[in-house]
Amino acid sequence: MTPAIRGTIDPAAHLARLRERAPLIHNITNLVAMNPMANVLLALGASPAMAHAREEAAEFAALADALTVNIGTLSPHWVAAMEEAAEAARLTGRPWVLDPVAVGATRYRREAGRRLLEHRPTVIRGNASEILALEQQGSGGRGVDSSDSSDSTETAEQAAISLARRTAAVVAVTGEVDLVTDGRRLARVPGGHALMPRVTTLGCALTGVVAAFLVDTDDPFAATAAALACYGEAGRRAGTTATGPGSFAVAFLDALYALDHDQLAILTALEVTDAP
């Protein structure tokens, strides 16, 4: 049975809000992602700031419009700063997004993931393996870039819904399956391109884009779905000219920059259904 459509989301309206606001996004992210993430945010129209010292992380989080925390290249001082920044964001009412990179791979990551969840992220964005690991806190995925092919779409969807209900966060699963849920509603997001997983940290950079879309909205579920739709459309456009991952990365930044209302308007509106 096909679930009934409960509404639609207009990505173009969300992008217009982002560009009008040009929000400052504070990112405590991994060392591989820092540069691409900053470039993606600048290309789209947001302003990135990276700062990870405990001496200023909380102060920085309160200056910014939103925060992202990514556990890709952890170390103890960074984890402490992540926790303090996340708590500062929570206490001052700013949205923050958790990116649980390879959370199932080591004991250290599972522990970091568990502690960060206690600071109540607004959104959790990961691939299917990561969302499964975070939900199960059991055995995790292998590697950091690929989703386990044995994770069926259905399993990932169930884990995302369950995690969203348990944490009261919006959960976004990206990769072979792209979906967003707040535990009650569900949206599948089209777009993207086969070369995207061949460019490092495009997923991490998307976490920053989600944060930028969360600023000045009361509906993080819709904003997250809109962010994924814009990102996917830019990827689709970049893929039309790229001849490999090098040229794809360049074309993708140009496509994010060029993304406009007319390009997004031709997308089928994102349909929202009830979460099963």
Add this chain to the structure above:
Amino acid sequence: MTPAIRGTIDPAAHLARLRERAPLIHNITNLVAMNPMANVLLALGASPAMAHAREEAAEFAALADALTVNIGTLSPHWVAAMEEAAEAARLTGRPWVLDPVAVGATRYRREAGRRLLEHRPTVIRGNASEILALEQQGSGGRGVDSSDSSDSTETAEQAAISLARRTAAVVAVTGEVDLVTDGRRLARVPGGHALMPRVTTLGCALTGVVAAFLVDTDDPFAATAAALACYGEAGRRAGTTATGPGSFAVAFLDALYALDHDQLAILTALEVTDAP
């Protein structure tokens, strides 16, 4: 009243000196800028080296021809290494450049900026907000990429001249206004392109270029103005083919590499006036 012209600067002669020398530039810079900074220096004809451990920072600074220090992503061990490297550069007579990224944003940055100034940088390069914050040690700019639009050109110029006089450093303000002063002389530098602020850390990378131009010259004021002029001309050229920030970044490195005497000769010579 238009100030009288006191002389001119020939960027091409400075670039020729840099390429003849291929100086080794030691950079303790932020985690976002490391890669683009190294690529910018290599494209132009200098040799970059990054090393930040206290165990070797001073030794490295004394091996290199010049040093840069950038406070974009601080932490305590890095600040200590910055101070030791800056002191080593000062004691061995090597030029060093301070890049006070977002120095006004947090207490930690203000303190780091204050301490680094005590080691007497040869040049300070920042955007208008950062130069204002460093001079005022008062309320700083918001964000790290954009200059406060309320900072008029005149205010930034006055702050730069005042900071130069107080610290005996050459001060370069880049962004909407591009000027260089040693407190006595002033040069405005044309060039650049609207896409430059859409590519992350091009300002940070410029700090490395300034350091490379400082090697083997007795006039850091002229060398800094020449560095900005070459950078701006490469930006202008890159802008003629770019279709967004992705292709701009690629074209910019190619333009730095291709920059030659004939291209620079067609520039109007940089005019130097008395600082008001």
Add this chain to the structure above:
Amino acid sequence: MTPAIRGTIDPAAHLARLRERAPLIHNITNLVAMNPMANVLLALGASPAMAHAREEAAEFAALADALTVNIGTLSPHWVAAMEEAAEAARLTGRPWVLDPVAVGATRYRREAGRRLLEHRPTVIRGNASEILALEQQGSGGRGVDSSDSSDSTETAEQAAISLARRTAAVVAVTGEVDLVTDGRRLARVPGGHALMPRVTTLGCALTGVVAAFLVDTDDPFAATAAALACYGEAGRRAGTTATGPGSFAVAFLDALYALDHDQLAILTALEVTDAP
């Protein structure tokens, strides 16, 4: 006297094995190289993972198929994690590659190089200055990107053979001279392009490629030579369209991605001779 040919190596067969396996490569590398190294590995068909905390470095090394350790931007916690990861790789029979960046430049690097050698790398890859410094543990090279022009090809070759015999590692020297030896056999590898040294950390990224070729083979000497041959061929192809280091870096990733059996088949087979 021309040494007698002892056999040949087929790079295409090694590349086919890599793509079939898509190995997970754990890299503790420098902060400049992280992003390009990840992109190079993804473009070629391997899966990169970066993790440097002592809390998980050994656990991560045992999850991955191979490890690389690069001392470009050292600090004490990183060195400790490098040692633990290298020991974990050795104990679990996984190949690991040492990249001794600027090992001769400071006392701290010489010490780190000496300690890492004790964990018995499978392969050591460096430029001529670095291999000389590691062998001599004497005066090192200046800078990190250029090989000392006074290091003749013959001197580098002798140092590589001597280092290979002393450490039982395969030694690869890249730069003006490209050769691989296990102390008994020697292969010279053609290819590459004059723009490669103008793009930062392409040498560091090659270290990851070597590690990826080492997975599932009993002949690390042949696998290393094959890795260098594939890298050189991609560089040669990228050079046919690039107009500077920016466009070269983009074309190089596309070329690694497109590299296939037919392209490699036209290469002269790599000839192996006895080491003198």
